[in-house]
Amino acid sequence: MRQRHPAATSSEHLVIVGNGMAGHRLVEALLARPERPARITVIGAETAPAYNRILLSPLLAGELQHDALALRCAEWYAEQGIELVLGEQVESIDRSARRLTTDAGRELDYDRLVLATGSTPARPPVPELELPGVQVFRDLHDADALARAAETGSNAVVIGGGLLGLEAAEGLRKRGQDKRGMQVSLLQRDDRLMNRQLDLTAARLLESELRGRGLDIHTDAQLERLEADAEGQVCAALLADGTRLAADCVVVAIGIVPQAELGRVAGLEVNRGIVVDQWLTTSDPAIHALGECCEFEGHTFGLVEPIWRQVEVLAAHLSGETVDGYVEQPTATKLKVSGVSLYAFGPTDPEPGHEVLSYRDPQQGDYRRLLLRDGRLEGAVLYGDTASGPWYFEQALAERDLSACRAALLLGAADAQALLDDASNESPQHPAKEAA
Ligand SMILES: Cc1cc2nc3c(=O)[nH]c(=O)nc-3n(C[C@H](O)[C@H](O)[C@H](O)COP(=O)(O)OP(=O)(O)OC[C@H]3O[C@@H](n4cnc5c(N)ncnc54)[C@H](O)[C@@H]3O)c2cc1C
Known part of the structure; x- marks a missing residue:
């Protein structure tokens, strides 16, 4: 179905919450359109301007440096006439006043709002997950912290044998090998690695390749609890079968949860993610959502390919173009582990x-x-x-x-x-x- 949204008026103020991959791509797509909203403000909780999150894995592995991840610098936004606010988290939205407030106390009025807040790592129901040494792998800070752990620590346990867990484990192993040679164990609850993408034969081939490189892989593994040492730092992971794995670093990579809280508190319709229609419009016609924070026809998202298609629909919609609505399509998966x-x-x-x-x-x-x-x-x-x-x-x-x-x-x-x-x-x- 095609729909035309009235073109933005010259005074319309569009605010984009989230300067991640979706929020940034939307800016680029809008800039390519003359009928875009006249005033655009982007607010991002991270202190760095948007970067290519996908490349955090090769960054951790030591295959790339920070600057290879950069998309655009803060000056570029200024040159395009876009106000960029970094290091501030939007805390609340007053929908009747069309005003939002950040954790720094900044108040901003909007005519149209886009939520592109991404997702947060899921956490298994295991006590002691708050122990120092337990980490996630989502942003630049995480990648830097894991790189330091690989260079100084001796044992890591990665929980989760999906794409992210495998890239984290292999990144830690590779980063650590030149230093002290970190021993990395990977726990997978299922009987095979990447159980959502691979059949048993391919999963076994992958497992044998990674074992050959030195990864210690446990499938059918049930994590029972983590142990702390006398200083309160994580020191081991205990499995239900009694196995005890030494760990000065534990990485939780079991999946993601849409970051939908802002929408929920504002009273938008939210299931797992912020519910949107084919034009990425939420239950409030002045608010849109896209990327990993949104939910469309019961689907949430974890790869960029469908998000790029969402961006094109929303950018066209916000610029008053006639556009086909977003349609869900299958996606293909690749693993970013060099040599595999x-x-x-x-x-x-x-x-x-x-x-x-x-x-x-x-x-x-x-x-x-x-x-x-x-x-x-x-x-x-x-x-x-x-x-x-x-x-x-x-x-x-x-x-x-x-x-x-x-x-x-x-x-x-x-x-x-x-x-x-x-x-x-x-x-x-x-x-x-x-x-x-
Ligand atoms: C290590 C790693 C490797 C990956 N590899 C691949 C891959 O190979 N292929 C692939 O397709 N995908 C991959 N992905 C997934 C891909 O990065 C995501 O699908 C994509 O980043 C989602 O974009 P997004 O904008 O929805 O979320 P994000 O990129 O996470 O951006 C959301 C941004 O919003 C900010 N934010 C959240 N709440 C607020 C708030 N209240 N106020 C202000 N700002 C806020 C966050 O800080 C964040 O910067 C990978 C992800 C990771 C972590």
Whole structure:
């Protein structure tokens, strides 16, 4: 459905709360549009201007320096005529007065408000999580603190074997290896790493690669509690099976929770996230939400790809353009651990009606598993050579019938596409054939 929102008036003041990846991308998208709101203010709780949060993992691993993460400096905002307030947290919104207040006591009136407050790390229901030495991995401060821990500590335990936990564990191991050689253990509650993306075979390949690098991986692991030493600093993690792992640093990476409290307190409709419609509008027509803090049709978000699509819809909407509403689409997952190539989308295990095609080359360390239904691709897991991943994903999004190239599907994009092209040339509907 397409909708046109009236263009912003010259005096309209747009306030964006959150100078993270979504908030910043929205600024860039608005600047590309002449009909944008005339006055834009951005308020961010972090002290640094927006940076590429995705690159915190290579930063922790010591593969990148801080400046590689920068998106725009504070001066750039000033040059664009945008007021940027950093290091202040918006504490309350008075919707009837259209005014917000920050923790520094600043009051700001708005005509239109965008909440882009992201999410916070989820915490397992384990006592002693407040102990010194227990950390999360969300922002620059966390990455710096973990880097220091890797350089000075001896043992780390990472709780969570999903994308973030794996990147944290591998980052700590890599960062620490040149110094004292930190021993890193990783706890995964499920029977496999990345259980939301990988089948068992790919997860085992990943596990064996990471074990080979020195990570101590515990699957089916149930954390019972953490122990403190005489100074009150965390010193060990105890598992339900009695295993005791020494730990001067514990990283909690079990998932994220939308940061929706500001919206909840302001009386907006909130479930897990701030509920928005197709135009990212909340239950208050003057307030929008996007990124990890929002919830659309029961979905919340944890990857940037859908957030970029939200940004385009909202920027167009705020600039008075006619625009199609946001539509949920599947996303593909990649892991940012150097030397490990992984690409996955769709269901992790076959469902009734799925045809399974798989290929494994133990010599090369390659594994591919495709799930098809009625000739159409619904899921893929690629480990090792992932070059064809985006092509598979494209075919799945287009719901293309791949029956004509089934024999070459596992060989990769080039071979499969060649067969598809041949088949379409032979088709009686094909213009080339008709012309001939
Ligand atoms: C280590 C790491 C690696 C990642 N790797 C990938 C990856 O490889 N691929 C991928 O797609 N995604 C990845 N992600 C996820 C991606 O970074 C997020 O999806 C993205 O940052 C979400 O953008 P956002 O703007 O919604 O939230 P954020 O980027 O978190 O921004 C929210 C901002 O709002 C601020 N804020 C919150 N409340 C207030 C308030 N009340 N007042 C003022 N400011 C406030 C916060 O301080 C924060 O700066 C990774 C995340 C992490 C932490």
